[in-house]
Amino acid sequence: MNHKPPHLKWLHRLSPQQQQALRDLPKPLQDAVHDAVAACKPQNAPRPYGGDWLEELYSEAIAAAWEAQQSYDPNKGCSLYGWGLRVIGQRLQGFCDRVWNAARHECDYPCDEETGEEMEFPDEQASEEMELSVVYGEIREALMRLNEAERQLIEWHYGDEALSVREIAARLGVSKSVAHKRLQRAIVRLRSEYYGDSGVSKGRRCGKGADKRRG
Numbered sequence: 771m772n773h774k775p776p777h778l779k780w781l782h783r784l785s786p787q788q789q790q791a792l793r794d795l796p797k798p799l800q801d802a803v804h805d806a807v808a809a810c811k812p813q814n815a816p817r818p819y820g821g822d823w824l825e826e827l828y829s830e831a832i833a834a835a836w837e838a839q840q841s842y843d844p845n846k847g848c849s850l851y852g853w854g855l856r857v858i859g860q861r862l863q864g865f866c867d868r869v870w871n872a873a874r875h876e877c878d879y880p881c882d883e884e885t886g887e888e889m890e891f892p893d894e895q896a897s898e899e900m901e902l903s904v905v906y907g908e909i910r911e912a913l914m915r916l917n918e919a920e921r922q923l924i925e926w927h928y929g930d931e932a933l934s935v936r937e938i939a940a941r942l943g944v945s946k947s948v949a950h951k952r953l954q955r956a957i958v959r960l961r962s963e964y965y966g967d968s969g970v971s972k973g974r975r976c977g978k979g980a981d982k983r984r985g
Contacts, residue, residue: 780812784828791832799835802854805907806862807831816869827862834861855907912963920956927953
């Protein structure tokens with residue numbers, strides 16, 4: 771869980787104007803921009819863009835972030851980050867689809883931005899990966915609304931350590947049954963934070979508003 775965020779090695783490659791535009795955004799929207807761009811796998815660049823691909827993605831993402839800030843309604847039941855990730859993700863997905871489709875028609879192949887080697891076109895799962903990125907962001911956001919003890923239990927069980935209930939019990943110094951009950955309560959709380967009362971994730975409820983605005 772201590773992996774270095776990829777955007778930390780990208781920022782110096784952005785223009786001063788883009789870096790300033792990012793700093794001018796609220797922190798939740800800055801995070802949404804970075805997460806949405808990362809989901810696009812910017813290291814795989816279409817040949818016509820080459821080394822400019824990362825800047826193009828950030829330009830689209832920053833523009834979408836400003837739109838998200840203007841259209842955000844806190845009464846919809848989702849956070850600024852969740853709404854921004856949805857709006858930016860939709861904008862980038864449409865942009866990437868157009869660029870890769872144009873590259874296909876030109877019979878050109880994408881190249882790795884760093885090595886220059888030709889690569890295969892992104893497969894049909896690209897949009898699914900973007901959607902998964904949005905879901906992961908929503909889950910991470912729901913986790914942050916848990917208290918520290920609940921969040922720790924979830925991370926121990928489902929994170930990199932993947933501790934069993936027995937191992938969690940040993941770490942807490944309690945019986946296995948007590949550890950099991952605490953973990954189940956944390957899971958129920960996480961589901962409640964993620965789905966709310968409607969049975970639909972808070973991000974999905976936000977997404978409906980984004981879809982209507984695009985229509």
